[in-house]
Amino acid sequence: MSLRIGLIGAGIMGADHARVFAEEVPGTALQVICDADRKRARAAADSTGALDVTDDPLAVVNSSKVDAVVIAAPDPFHAPLALACIAAGKPVLCEKPLSQDVAKCLAVLAAEEKCGRRLVQVGFMRRFDPSYMEIRSLLVRGDLGKALVFHCFHRNVSPAYDFRAEMAICNSAPHEFDVARWMLDSEIRTVSVCRPRAGGDTAPVLMMLETEAGQLVNVEVNISASYGYDVRGELVGEKGTAVLRAPVHADINLGLKQINTYPADWRPRFVEAYARQNRAWVKSVNTGNPNHGASAWDGYCSTAVAAAGVEALHSGKPAKVELTAKPPFYA
């Protein structure tokens, strides 16, 4: 029996999830694709063989033909739809962030704990990227010694219409916050934020995070990098360092130059991560065993770091990350 999936949101990310399930995840059937714009849902369904389309997200969640739900609608819909999935007892892969609002993340945690089953996985797919995974394995084996510093760069070609510093912190940077917590195995304690005075509205946001274990993470989120989509990172340990590598399929030597190419967005860079994430999620849904993906607790923590980041942006001073006690349910 295939796992019947209902997908909500068929924009850039949702259409890509549909492609991933259709091409890369055996044992699944795209039962229904939903988008507020029905034409988008239809286009994604036509290119992936999904059986049905709708513009009603709650009809997807409550359909008796849907076993599990993927949420790829815009950020404000994540928490309400995740809550609807929990109420319906359906596993959900929810795109990041779980919510930009800490209180809404806490509501999801409370609902999940009350229902007594871990139903929510948040789409922090970098945990499934081969390059991040390899660096984490080096740390776990002790090859690099203790982790000291993690340098992170997150660059987009150009900003979406409403992207300014706060969105860079609340929508883009949670990827960095989550992967740093996962990589360093420690919660983030404080956040400092600054921006170059020479830049305008879309200038890079620089953050310095300190973890409970005393490591430092420096993050550049540059939503207006122009040259390409580029995610870089270097982990500095006591005995050596490890550098992330984007997938490269050919070295191009041309006209007395060696040429590097960059993708226009995140999909080619993380193509393998999305596929591995979605396969792991389906396996977890089928077996009931969690994978190393992000739980609702992880979603909450990255949003709490973002909230401290926004506070630090406005105050110009380091802000403390306020976390509630971790419920044993998420141990």
Ligand SMILES: NC(=O)c1ccc[n+]([C@@H]2O[C@H](COP(=O)([O-])OP(=O)(O)OC[C@H]3O[C@@H](n4cnc5c(N)ncnc54)[C@H](O)[C@@H]3O)[C@@H](O)[C@H]2O)c1
């Ligand atoms: N994991 C990642 O690497 C990654 C990358 C990009 C985006 N995202 C996340 O994915 C989500 C979608 O981003 P996107 O770039 O695809 O945006 P998008 O604007 O391209 O697509 C959003 C789609 O949702 C539809 N929509 C809006 N309200 C809806 C509703 N109530 N019900 C159903 N559909 C609705 C819109 O019509 C649109 O087609 C965002 O939350 C974003 O943070 C994650």
